[in-house]
Amino acid sequence: MANSHSATAARLSWIGTIQIITAAICWGTLGIFSTYLNQIGFSGWQITILRIVTAALLVLVMLPKLWPHLVKLRPKQWLGLALQSLIGVLSMSVCYFFAVIYVGAGPAVALLYTAPVFSLLFSAFLLNETITRQSALLALMAVSGVGLTMLGDEAQVNWGIILGLLSGMCYSLYGVLGKRAMHYAHPAPLVFFTSIIISAGVLLLLPETYHTYGQLLTLPLHTWGYALGLSLVGTVVPFALYMKALEKLPATRASVFTIFEPLTAIALAILLLHQSLSLIQYLGVVLILLAALLNAVLNGSTTRVPRWLKRRQKA
Template sequence: MSPRFIGILQIIGAAVCWGTLGLIGTRLHQLHFTSSQVAAVRIVGALAVLLLLLPLFWPYLRNLHWRRLPFLALQSMLGMLGMSWFYFAAVTHAGSAVAVALLYTAPVWSLILARLILGEGIRPVQALLTVLAATGVALTMAGGISAQPVGLLFGLLSGLCYALYGVLGKRAMQGNPPMLVLFTSIAFSALVLLATALPYDAAALLWQMPNKSVWLYALALVLTGTLLPYFLFIKGLEKMPAAQASVFTIIEPLTAVLLATLWLGEHIGVLQALGIALIVAAAAANAVLRPAPKRMPL
């Protein structure tokens, strides 16, 4: 097999893994975990694994300059902590299919924020994609009779956090290898969470839960939904440009929707299905028509 084909398989594998987050989050919610506790398990659990692998990251951490810390911390707060919390809250209140669709409004938010914050222009085709995605959001909301309005709001905010992660985090990526960004993205958010009661409450709930399958969900959240896809994505980026790789990440919302309908039994109405399709189509077209930055972990 050619390196590019292997890279495509790695990117698709990463997207499929990320697509399981909604399913895992729903299962943990059914076991009485709040969205905040799910986010805490994901982030603090990932840090625990990374600390076990510290020798692998130490060469990158030794070369970290203190001036880069504010931007890396900002990237962590928005992309890892903020996005994770809002996304799992959206899964809880709106269902995983709608949540992942609203997460994929991030390219639209990026265009708007790049215009407002960075002063970048918006081309006519980008404006058209914005209208297309906005129409998809409207249809998703119109068809989301079973979804709570607050869940739709959380979904949009997860997309906004993800967009801010890219727009404001451009400077953080300059000169920083992906392995370093992975470690700091998780570490800063985990340290903030460890200063609260959330991870300790989640750990107590894990320990007291009579249904021991909860440990499998927690492990899957940390490994399958977080660390494994990021490593696969890094390896895939070594074999193809980021713009091409971002096209294959569209597999993520498709995976989430498929799991939501087949495994969780979520009902998706005609308007919702059309809205999700429009959002995904706009995200895919955006990835094809403009160079995409390297994607950070969810």
């Protein structure tokens, strides 16, 4: 009986791992789709609109299932979810897509992965978590990597670097504020649904949103494919896979495999966009990604039996 449960846990672990890697690869396509849309004539702000509003239309299918949870939310809980949405989704998307335009998909996604550094600081202030010496050293490694990515043919700080760092900051707040939301026992699908819907609702108040979709309607069909890819492949599908994987893997182990996101973005940028970095910039990217990977591994990546399987074992 114990062997049967162990085999089931191992199989679920493999399935969860494949789901996480697939989700990370999907997230890695965001820089490619956004670059193609920018080349057609859409600004970073318009690309953000296309991603979030289109994704909101897609996730509306979740509304009937989540409605019983939504009607139970108190005003304070709505405020927390709204902050997570506007900072972690809307602001992160704007900063990230402008960073892609300014510095390219590879460096932008590397700068996005400075999020663990910011998470240390925000977790200490907002969640009262302790910053360990190990975490501080990893943060220093990531900061060193950022410094190296700022060194190209000329040593200078540009808007792309600043926006890339801001995207990492907002991304970290999505996780920290999401953790606070989970303290209210909100299910993960509810947190994702509200993070997309609230940001989309704000964007629908702006005339630029309707101008953007009007512009999209005048363009060839393949442009619509880029917009759909941005929302479906780069947003909805990976998050759905990630949520399913978390049913089979601990979050710390799942975070290890998200390293495939920046690797995918960098590989696609080289192969499809012919973007390249200097040797010292590649070293900076490696330091950032290594810091993110070690942060995930050292904070616990052992396989655990899912809770529902533990309950079966006790029964």
